[in-house]
Amino acid sequence: MRTVDLIQKKRDGGELSSAEIRYLIHDYSNGNIPDYQMSAFTMAVYFQGMNARETAELTMAMAESGDQFDLSPIVGIKVDKHSTGGVGDTTTLVLAPLVAAAGVPVVKMSGRGLGHTGGTIDKLEAIEGFRVELDQQTFFEQVNRCGVGVISQTGNITPADKKLYALRDVTATVESIPLIASSIMSKKIAAGADAIVLDVKTGAGAFMKTMDDSIELARAMVAIGTQVGRETIAIISSMDQPLGFAIGNSLEVKEAIDTLRGQGPDDLKELCLVLGSYMLLLSKKVNSYQAAREQLIQLIDNGQALHKFKQLVEAQHGRTDIIEQPELLPCATHCVIVSSDHNGWITSIEAEVIGRVAMMLGAGRETKDSTIDLSAGVVLKKKVGDPVTVGEALLELHYNDNHSSKREAAIHQAKSAFSFEDVLVDSPQLIYAVITKDGVTQWNQ
Numbered sequence: 299m300r301t302v303d304l305i306q307k308k309r310d311g312g313e314l315s316s317a318e319i320r321y322l323i324h325d326y327s328n329g330n331i332p333d334y335q336m337s338a339f340t341m342a343v344y345f346q347g348m349n350a351r352e353t354a355e356l357t358m359a360m361a362e363s364g365d366q367f368d369l370s371p372i373v374g375i376k377v378d379k380h381s382t383g384g385v386g387d388t389t390t391l392v393l394a395p396l397v398a399a400a401g402v403p404v405v406k407m408s409g410r411g412l413g414h415t416g417g418t419i420d421k422l423e424a425i426e427g428f429r430v431e432l433d434q435q436t437f438f439e440q441v442n443r444c445g446v447g448v449i450s451q452t453g454n455i456t457p458a459d460k461k462l463y464a465l466r467d468v469t470a471t472v473e474s475i476p477l478i479a480s481s482i483m484s485k486k487i488a489a490g491a492d493a494i495v496l497d498v499k500t501g502a503g504a505f506m507k508t509m510d511d512s513i514e515l516a517r518a519m520v521a522i523g524t525q526v527g528r529e530t531i532a533i534i535s536s537m538d539q540p541l542g543f544a545i546g547n548s549l550e551v552k553e554a555i556d557t558l559r560g561q562g563p564d565d566l567k568e569l570c571l572v573l574g575s576y577m578l579l580l581s582k583k584v585n586s587y588q589a590a591r592e593q594l595i596q597l598i599d600n601g602q603a604l605h606k607f608k609q610l611v612e613a614q615h616g617r618t619d620i621i622e623q624p625e626l627l628p629c630a631t632h633c634v635i636v637s638s639d640h641n642g643w644i645t646s647i648e649a650e651v652i653g654r655v656a657m658m659l660g661a662g663r664e665t666k667d668s669t670i671d672l673s674a675g676v677v678l679k680k681k682v683g684d685p686v687t688v689g690e691a692l693l694e695l696h697y698n699d700n701h702s703s704k705r706e707a708a709i710h711q712a713k714s715a716f717s718f719e720d721v722l723v724d725s726p727q728l729i730y731a732v733i734t735k736d737g738v739t740q741w742n743q
Contacts, residue, residue, distance in 0.1 A: 503649020546675015
């Protein structure tokens, strides 16, 4: 088997066999195929695409290139949730305890943030003492005991994907649906979940900017799950503005606690109820979306969801008094209010710009080696559709580095994220569609 022949085959629109795909991934991972040939192959895929079978084969080849988790020692159907990334996306911190409180074992292996998107592990490390690295036996025992665990991804999950992604990043082949879908799903499958709920973001602050691209990606990932025997459902949700109000690690932990109390932002709570309901459906704990939703609302109202969060924090050695005293979370020394220069209604808040502002303040990483400030970030005071007057607060900037030029740059950029009109505008739609193996259903709940 010659690599050049497979490049030519895909370049000309041919369909690769399982053996051919596995050869490419195995030999590239082991250094037997040079970058220049794999670059040519990924460009051929970029232009010619892959069918559902090829994409599933590529996914499994990457999933099998490193560690794979066997979650069978954990009792019950394990349902994972994955978000394609956004700004203020605090859903895992809410969903993990909420769904676990409903009796579904939640086994989460999460990552750190990079760029304008935050990482769940960074957020949890804002809780003093919280251990994100546990050995497998300890982790499994914890989930069997209290129903939930969240740890950082092992360094040897899908090494082939890591190598291939780094290559795609410098060869203009990132934006290929089969390559994106297989990259995401290979990690989910290697992590061992029985079923998967995907939150595919769409809009200005999302990786996929258009609805058509978001639906295409969602359909590709659901097809992969179906091909490899993991029931998968995808939700298309908006990232045209930040989710919730808080962007930044300790700030988002506080917002997650508020949401588990039933007091959080409406959009964050609603998205968690939607995603959580589908997680319950895939776990076979309920027979309908409405039954699942009602159960989750009850778990928030009766305090069991918040109690489960406390159990999670305690099990992983974090200080639990932050739940009743959130002021014990890391707190920035400076807070400046950014006020409106306009009267009218807010028509848009550019999520990506707000994410970059949070990163400028220290809440995010510009590179993988950057350090982050767990207390820094942004708190929105207004959302799209809200009225505003001159001098009224738009957001707060929380920071420790009080360098004047950096502060002024952050204020200027934060203001640039907002657009205004003189007429009333509606709040944007949050959920657009649900994708299953049977097709796309427009959201009308």
